[in-house]
Amino acid sequence: MFASRGCTVTVITVLPTVSTAESDHLSTFFAIHPNINRLEFHLLPYKKSKFTNEDPFFIQIESINNSVHLLYPLLSSLSPSLSAIVADFPVTATVTQLASEFSVPVYTVITTSARFFTLMAHLPQLAQDNSTKFDKFDANSYIEIPSLGPMAVSSIPPIMLNKNHFFAANISSNISSLFKTKGVLINTFNQFESEAIEALRLNGLTQILPIGPFESFDTGPTENLPWLDEQAQESVVFISFGSRTALSKDQTRELANGLEKSNCKFLWVLKASKVDRDDKEEIKDILGESFLARTENKGMVIKRWVNQERILAHPAIGGFVSHCGWNSVMEAARLGVPILAWPQHGDQCVNAEVVEKVGLGLWARGWGWVGEKLVGENEIAEKIRELMVNKSLRASAKEVKEKARQAREINGSSEGLVQGLIDSLKSKEKI
Ligand SMILES: *[C@@H]1O[C@H](CO)[C@@H](O)[C@H](O)[C@H]1NC(C)=O
Ligand SMILES: *[C@@H]1O[C@H](CO)[C@@H](O)[C@H](O)[C@H]1NC(C)=O
Ligand SMILES: *[C@@H]1O[C@H](CO)[C@@H](O)[C@H](O)[C@H]1NC(C)=O
Ligand SMILES: CC(=O)N[C@H]1CO[C@H](CO)[C@@H](O)[C@@H]1O
Ligand SMILES: CC(=O)N[C@H]1CO[C@H](CO)[C@@H](O)[C@@H]1O
Numbered sequence: 190m191f192a193s194r195g196c197t198v199t200v201i202t203v204l205p206t207v208s209t210a211e212s213d214h215l216s217t218f219f220a221i222h223p224n225i226n227r228l229e230f231h232l233l234p235y236k237k238s239k240f241t242n243e244d245p246f247f248i249q250i251e252s253i254n255n256s257v258h259l260l261y262p263l264l265s266s267l268s269p270s271l272s273a274i275v276a277d278f279p280v281t282a283t284v285t286q287l288a289s290e291f292s293v294p295v296y297t298v299i300t301t302s303a304r305f306f307t308l309m310a311h312l313p314q315l316a317q318d319n320s321t322k323f324d325k326f327d328a329n330s331y332i333e334i335p336s337l338g339p340m341a342v343s344s345i346p347p348i349m350l351n352k353n354h355f356f357a358a359n360i361s362s363n364i365s366s367l368f369k370t371k372g373v374l375i376n377t378f379n380q381f382e383s384e385a386i387e388a389l390r391l392n393g394l395t396q397i398l399p400i401g402p403f404e405s406f407d408t409g410p411t412e413n414l415p416w417l418d419e420q421a422q423e424s425v426v427f428i429s430f431g432s433r434t435a436l437s438k439d440q441t442r443e444l445a446n447g448l449e450k451s452n453c454k455f456l457w458v459l460k461a462s463k464v465d466r467d468d469k470e471e472i473k474d475i476l477g478e479s480f481l482a483r484t485e486n487k488g489m490v491i492k493r494w495v496n497q498e499r500i501l502a503h504p505a506i507g508g509f510v511s512h513c514g515w516n517s518v519m520e521a522a523r524l525g526v527p528i529l530a531w532p533q534h535g536d537q538c539v540n541a542e543v544v545e546k547v548g549l550g551l552w553a554r555g556w557g558w559v560g561e562k563l564v565g566e567n568e569i570a571e572k573i574r575e576l577m578v579n580k581s582l583r584a585s586a587k588e589v590k591e592k593a594r595q596a597r598e599i600n601g602s603s604e605g606l607v608q609g610l611i612d613s614l615k616s617k618e619k620i
């Protein structure tokens with residue numbers, strides 16, 4: 190977004206990467222955008238710690254934080270010199286320390302919903318509040334978020350309610366670093382999350398800048414899916430649970446049977462393990478030859494990283510079964526594709542609340558977190574049918590698309606903020 194508006198942009202990419210999808214994606218990105226500089230940043234070797242069994246993506250965050258000081262010589266020799274640094278939230282605390290040595294402003298980028306971010310911002314107070322038993326919330330209870338109202342405890346990721354979990358502890362300790370930043374860039378837009386954006390502004394952390402939905406960039410080759418091209422308009426349901434987690438074998442089987450029973454056409458991106466490098470199983474071994482034979486004309490299963498945006502933009506796609514990772518939600522919003530929400534972990538239940546509230550999708554709340562219980566094939570078939578035939582849902586998803594388009598127009602709520610930000614950086618340069 191910055192580069193296409195005339196800014197000189199350097200992207201710091203860390204090595205080693207965690208997933209193949211990540212390294213492939215970066216290579217494609219820089220090949221398409223020769224005007225964007227790539228600064229390769231080699232992390233210090235990771236020291237084995239008590240967290241070695243943790244999620245490989247969390248470990249990567251730790252590694253980056255432990256290596257940030259090494260960026261100093263790399264950044265101080267950049268030409269032209271820096272006007273601002275944009276840092277992902279989990280590295281903001283350390284990057285802010287580094288940036289103070291250059292007197293360069295830091296902006297944090299938040300890639301979750303504004304609603305979930307209000308919860309994160311409220312966490313330190315929640316932990317402080319000795320009247321509530323932080324670790325022993327009843328799943329049917331609610332917590333009150335100032336200026337936002339009640340939030341169901343069942344929607345809050347359990348690790349955040351465990352004061353001793355390193356993630357909750359670190360969020361709490363790192364929220365305060367946002368006071369030292371110049372602003373928070375969020376991938377959302379006013380008309381989508383007006384209440385939560387307002388709540389964040391009242392909270393007074395720092396400048397809140399909802400500049401979404403983030404623009405896509407051309408990721409190279411289009412998805413070559415001749416089968417999809419042959420399908421009727423809005424007749425195919427797309428199923429993908431993102432690049433972070435995989436369904437259990439049992440749940441995969443129920444989903445396969447549910448899809449078959451739904452009688453809907455489907456395009457399913459299958460994932461059998463957390464990190465794609467470990468994913469060696471073949472589709473036929475996971476789903477069985479007979480399932481593939483029976484559904485040969487009804488659906489298509491692929492097992493690789495796909496260009497999700499390209500698929501969601503395809504005229505044949507009429508619904509999206511999604512874990513509600515926030516990037517997926519924003520892509521669906523921008524393209525007006527109705528969602529059936531089935532959250533897996535982290536911010537995704539709170540994101541599903543947003544999706545439901547704004548009329549972008551349905552949420553089978555009773556299914557809980559993926560993996561919490563086995564959801565049967567009949568329930569799945571029923572919900573998928575509902576997603577695909579509900580006309581009022583389809584219409585309200587289209588309204589969301591129109592609002593997203595307006596936000597991104599010149600002088601729209603998001604575009605206006607981006608332009609204002611660039612102007613303010615330019616005016617500082619002149620001084
Ligand atoms: C809660 O307890 C902690 C430690 O016992 C104390 O430091 C803190 O001030 C208490 N918070 C409030 C709001 O009373
Ligand atoms: C259809 O979608 C709307 C939201 O647009 C929702 O309120 C309604 O409950 C849905 N109908 C069914 C049968 O799911
Ligand atoms: C955007 O706003 C500016 C300042 O109000 C105005 O001069 C300009 O004409 C507007 N542009 C469009 C396309 O509306
Ligand atoms: C998860 C996270 O962001 N943790 C960081 C919080 O901030 C401290 C420094 O203040 C870092 O050391 C943590 O890694
Ligand atoms: C303040 C705090 O609890 N920070 C923790 C962040 O996470 C690291 C490990 O990843 C812990 O060592 C810190 O104590």
